[in-house]
Amino acid sequence: MIRAVITDMDNTLYSWVDYIVPSLEAMVDSLCRTTGYPRIRVVQALKEVYERYESNEYPFAIQESKLFQEFPDFNSFNNLIITPAREAFSAARRKYLVPYAHVIETLEALKKLGVPVIALTDAPRNPAERRALKMKLDQHLAAIYTLPAFPFPDTGVGKDILERESAGGAKLACPIVELPREFEKPDPRGYLRICADFGVDPKETMFVGDSLPKDVPLAQSVGALDVWAEYGTYVSAEYRERLAVISAASAMRRHLQHAPNKDRKPPRVRLSGFDQVLQVVQESRARVSAVA
DSSP states (O other), X not given: OOOEEEEOOBTTTBXXXXXXHHHHHHHXXXXXHHHOOOHHHHHHHHHHHHHHHTOTTOTTHHHHSGGGGGOOOHHHHIIIIIHHHHHHHHHHHHHHOOBXXXXXXXXXXXXXXXXXXXXXXXXXXHHHHHHHHHHTGGGTOSEEEEEOOOOOOSSOOOHHHHHHHHXXXXXXXXXXXXXXXXXXXXXXXXHHHHHHHHTOXXXXXXXXXXXXXXXXXXXXXXXXXXXXXXXXXXXXXXXXXXXXXXXXXXXXXXXXXXXXXXXXXXXXXXXXXXXHHHHHHHHHHHHHHHHO
């Protein structure tokens, strides 16, 4: 019987691509307006930093980019360039970062059944907790396990951000746990840590994720029910092209590489929507009841 559901976040609970593309584009548009630089110069300056951190969500990319070199006074740069860019990104995020259909209802139903749902993501803590907070996922998840937070640079960080981080980051309704970087999926140690923390046998859990190279083999390696969120792999050609313009190549590989290892077994369960998770859990309970 399934006693706990462990789930990926990006492209499983919500579409990472559908939010990050318009949000980054809005930020770039703002930077072009405030600096007067051509778009190609702004994009290439940001991509250089994103590639260094293998993420399009490194929060200090603007001040660590070459854009800052010609604006040596941080206070004016922060107020006139960084702040409008952050606000543009945030406005787009509020509009486009939404859970997939039926995610919240399914999480609520699982909670009523007494089945904890725990998130296991390869995202660093900073962006993972902000996304959970924006969509109120923290109110429905039992815990969120992430990779370590992005490091803060020695200089060039706004006072409000420093104060929030010194207070322990965003205040979530559920615990958030940083795992060592070497626990990145498909390494099973993060998953096994969750099972130990919640007192469940991995064989009594299911892992829901969109990545065939990472999520599915992880579940198979620990004996969990491997559930492929196939719906999370659908990305339009237009969005792929737009993302390629502004994204680090490493981030593209991380979020959009869905080809399975040819030597791996196919997933046992494929989902066309997150609401089917509830059905899988209920069927596992029905089988136990039938045997009893």
